[in-house]
Amino acid sequence: MDEGGNEAFAARSGSLRDDDGREEGGARRPITLADVAREARVGESTVSRVLRSHGSFSEKTRARVEDAVARLGYVPNRIAGTLASTGSRLIGIVIPSLTNIVFPDLLRGATAALEQEGFQSVIAVTDYDQDREEAVVGSLLSWRPAGLIVTGLEHNPGTRRRLLASGVRVAELLDVDGPGLDIVVGYSNRAAGAASARHLAGRGYRRIGYIGHDLARDRRAAKRYAGFREGLGEAGLALAGEERVASPSSVEAGRHGLEALLARVPDLDAAYFSNDDMALGGYFHCLAHGLPVPERLALFGYNGLDVGRLMPQPLATIRTPRVEAGATAARLLCSGAAATVVDLGFELIEGATA
Amino acid sequence: MDEGGNEAFAARSGSLRDDDGREEGGARRPITLADVAREARVGESTVSRVLRSHGSFSEKTRARVEDAVARLGYVPNRIAGTLASTGSRLIGIVIPSLTNIVFPDLLRGATAALEQEGFQSVIAVTDYDQDREEAVVGSLLSWRPAGLIVTGLEHNPGTRRRLLASGVRVAELLDVDGPGLDIVVGYSNRAAGAASARHLAGRGYRRIGYIGHDLARDRRAAKRYAGFREGLGEAGLALAGEERVASPSSVEAGRHGLEALLARVPDLDAAYFSNDDMALGGYFHCLAHGLPVPERLALFGYNGLDVGRLMPQPLATIRTPRVEAGATAARLLCSGAAATVVDLGFELIEGATA
DNA sequence: GTCCGGATTGGCAGCGCTGCCAATCCTTGC
DNA sequence: GCAAGGATTGGCAGCGCTGCCAATCCGGAC
Numbered sequence: 001m002d003e004g005g006n007e008a009f010a011a012r013s014g015s016l017r018d019d020d021g022r023e024e025g026g027a028r029r030p031i032t033l034a035d036v037a038r039e040a041r042v043g044e045s046t047v048s049r050v051l052r053s054h055g056s057f058s059e060k061t062r063a064r065v066e067d068a069v070a071r072l073g074y075v076p077n078r079i080a081g082t083l084a085s086t087g088s089r090l091i092g093i094v095i096p097s098l099t100n101i102v103f104p105d106l107l108r109g110a111t112a113a114l115e116q117e118g119f120q121s122v123i124a125v126t127d128y129d130q131d132r133e134e135a136v137v138g139s140l141l142s143w144r145p146a147g148l149i150v151t152g153l154e155h156n157p158g159t160r161r162r163l164l165a166s167g168v169r170v171a172e173l174l175d176v177d178g179p180g181l182d183i184v185v186g187y188s189n190r191a192a193g194a195a196s197a198r199h200l201a202g203r204g205y206r207r208i209g210y211i212g213h214d215l216a217r218d219r220r221a222a223k224r225y226a227g228f229r230e231g232l233g234e235a236g237l238a239l240a241g242e243e244r245v246a247s248p249s250s251v252e253a254g255r256h257g258l259e260a261l262l263a264r265v266p267d268l269d270a271a272y273f274s275n276d277d278m279a280l281g282g283y284f285h286c287l288a289h290g291l292p293v294p295e296r297l298a299l300f301g302y303n304g305l306d307v308g309r310l311m312p313q314p315l316a317t318i319r320t321p322r323v324e325a326g327a328t329a330a331r332l333l334c335s336g337a338a339a340t341v342v343d344l345g346f347e348l349i350e351g352a353t354a
Numbered sequence: 355m356d357e358g359g360n361e362a363f364a365a366r367s368g369s370l371r372d373d374d375g376r377e378e379g380g381a382r383r384p385i386t387l388a389d390v391a392r393e394a395r396v397g398e399s400t401v402s403r404v405l406r407s408h409g410s411f412s413e414k415t416r417a418r419v420e421d422a423v424a425r426l427g428y429v430p431n432r433i434a435g436t437l438a439s440t441g442s443r444l445i446g447i448v449i450p451s452l453t454n455i456v457f458p459d460l461l462r463g464a465t466a467a468l469e470q471e472g473f474q475s476v477i478a479v480t481d482y483d484q485d486r487e488e489a490v491v492g493s494l495l496s497w498r499p500a501g502l503i504v505t506g507l508e509h510n511p512g513t514r515r516r517l518l519a520s521g522v523r524v525a526e527l528l529d530v531d532g533p534g535l536d537i538v539v540g541y542s543n544r545a546a547g548a549a550s551a552r553h554l555a556g557r558g559y560r561r562i563g564y565i566g567h568d569l570a571r572d573r574r575a576a577k578r579y580a581g582f583r584e585g586l587g588e589a590g591l592a593l594a595g596e597e598r599v600a601s602p603s604s605v606e607a608g609r610h611g612l613e614a615l616l617a618r619v620p621d622l623d624a625a626y627f628s629n630d631d632m633a634l635g636g637y638f639h640c641l642a643h644g645l646p647v648p649e650r651l652a653l654f655g656y657n658g659l660d661v662g663r664l665m666p667q668p669l670a671t672i673r674t675p676r677v678e679a680g681a682t683a684a685r686l687l688c689s690g691a692a693a694t695v696v697d698l699g700f701e702l703i704e705g706a707t708a
Numbered sequence: 709g710t711c712c713g714g715a716t717t718g719g720c721a722g723c724g725c726t727g728c729c730a731a732t733c734c735t736t737g738c
Numbered sequence: 739g740c741a742a743g744g745a746t747t748g749g750c751a752g753c754g755c756t757g758c759c760a761a762t763c764c765g766g767a768c
Binding site: 030073075076077078079080082083088098099101103104105107108111120121122123124125138139141142143144161162165166167250251252255280281284287288306307309310311312 | 384427429430431432433434436437442452453455457458459461462465474475476477478479492493495496497498516519520521604605606609634635638641642660661663664665666
């Protein structure tokens with residue numbers, strides 16, 4: 001190892017023209033590309049080219065540079081790199097919540113695909129609040145990302161304006177029911193709701209109730225709800241009752257919601273939940289109170305979580321391709337595809353609870 | 355609005371000395387701080403000061419600047435800001451998985467606290483692979499973060515070296531059983547395992563089995579396992595049998611794991627699972643096969659997920675302060691606290707399954 | 709009216725890296 | 739042996755913003 005340097009720091013040179021950095025008690029400064037260039041006795045651009053495998057250079061040069069990098073423990077500064085080059089390799093991802101496993105799934109798909117393309121993701125959470133969405137979108141845009149992945153098609157005017165004005169590519173996920181800004185990847189929540197209604201009606205259920213969570217915030221759940229009512233209508237039915245808890249969806253909300261609804265509408269023969277978490281709560285209520293499922297009460301969820309498949313009776317639900325949606329959106333953004341709508345569809349899982 | 359400019363772009367000036375940017379068909383370029391300064395007829399540093407509420411300026415100036423910002427739709431470029439100032443406002447977070455809700459919980463706590471401090475987070479996932487951890491740590495370090503949050507205390511030598519050499523603050527989370535690099539926030543997995551064993555032994559269970567997942571990758575689960583065996587040993591007991599599935603933890607792995615174990619060791623009277631997801635799967639197995647819980651078989655989990663609390667019989671488990679750990683680590687990192695170990699402890703929940 | 713000290717303000721040199729362009733080094737062909 | 743043309747290479751001007759420092763302004767105090 002050379003004098004005065006350790007793996008990650010070099011002695012800071014004492015004056016502006018002295019580049020040798022051998023001042024004795026000087027402060028330490030991070031290793032830069034210039035340090036590597038000096039160590040390898042090549043130009044800065046050459047180091048840059050080698051590190052990015054971009055442009056041409058000889059095998060001998062590559063070896064010298066890589067050697068110097070290893071010797072100095074150089075870590076490239078992507079902040080500087082991004083500023084200097086025109087486009088960043090960053091994608092911002094905006095999701096409403098980390099509590100519902102649906103969004104980590106989306107993240108999983110997106111980050112995996114992104115990584116493959118050499119992109120990194122920055123994540124922000126809105127808590128289902130459109131004002132917070134506007135704020136985090138602004139915050140993400142200040143990193144000059146190559147693209148943004150947001151959830152749903154509904155945004156307040158400020159968010160919409162910022163997104164449009166920024167000129168960055170935007171992918172809106174998990175919904176295709178409505179006009180999108182640019183790239184849209186998802187499935188129809190409305191159709192999913194309708195399909196659920198048709199399924200229950202087709203099975204002969206007539207006294208069907210709905211247990212949902214905060215629909216004002218979760219617009220996709222609201223669309224499923226609307227689609228569900230439509231589907232019931234087509235079958236000549238109407239909701240026999242409904243219970244909406246003001247909180248986000250959860251097993252707890254589902255359990256207590258079903259309990260409350262049954263107290264009001266005891267002769268329900270089926271319950272449609274705003275998602276699988278809620279439905280699992282409902283299932284637990286039935287188990288705890290000895291209500292035979294689906295004989296006494298049928299249950300239907302949404303999302304197709306693993307846990308539903310493993311219940312003693314597999315949950316009747318709709319499986320949504322969340323991971324795939326994240327991955328598809330990421331790939332489209334990276335590839336610079338034209339504005340488009342990708343409807344990935346969904347799959348109705350009959351299960352054994354309805 | 356001035357001629358030739360719209361909300362987010364200004365006409366690019368045709369030559370290097372012409373700053374007026376009124377070339378007719380020129381390309382568009384993003385609005386910069388210099389544009390705002392010109393529009394507000396103040397200096398660049400003044401705009402910078404106003405935007406960061408840092409330094410002093412008159413009320414009149416603030417109004418003019420904010421006016422210009424609004425008129426031009428200026429979005430500050432944090433890439434440039436970070437490069438120019440010494441420290442970034444970024445914290446990197448490295449987690450092993452997004453599939454297990456534990457890590458989104460950690461993220462939730464961390465991002466909430468970080469946001470409050472004006473920091474942004476960049477997230478990377480390792481899939482429980484130490485080599486991938488090394489790679490993503492390198493990748494995160496290239497953003498020159500102010501700090502890094504990683505999971506667990508076990509890292510391969512390369513990761514350790516990079517972390518140390520980088521000079522950035524590091525917080526290691528969710529475990530306190532072992533030496534840390536810098537800041538450590540978590541709880542003792544070993545003690546949790548031992549406490550679980552003592553609880554089961556104290557309740558009179560004697561034929562106790564273990565159902566776990568891939569312990570080679572999940573070092574914290576391995577520590578709980580070790581602690582559990584120790585705890586049993588103190589009570590004069592030994593594991594009556596164990597089943598390890600090679601996959602990550604899941605409801606499915608728990609259900610099938612218990613089934614397999616019971617096939618081999620039918621007279622088990624209690625089952626300790628590597629976590630609540632696994633335990634939920636075990637519970638489902640019992641329900642599906644009519645095994646009375648806890649009379650025929652007691653169940654014990656780990657993590658204290660909501661779902662366990664809402665089962666018909668609340669799950670006996672250990673509640674871990676995951677969200678709090680994320681938040682604590684984030685706050686310590688931001689505040690520049692000294693290296694320290696924070697043991698947040700855990701809480702044994704008796705539940706009704708043991 | 710003049711002077712003083714604090715409040716404001718503007719200028720400008722970098723932060724570390726990349727893109728462009730010119731300089732240099734090899735080959736290969738004749 | 740010489741020139742043409744591609745392969746390598748180095749120099750350096752920014753990318754957009756912040757930090758430092760000097761310049762300017764302002765409101766009393768004298």
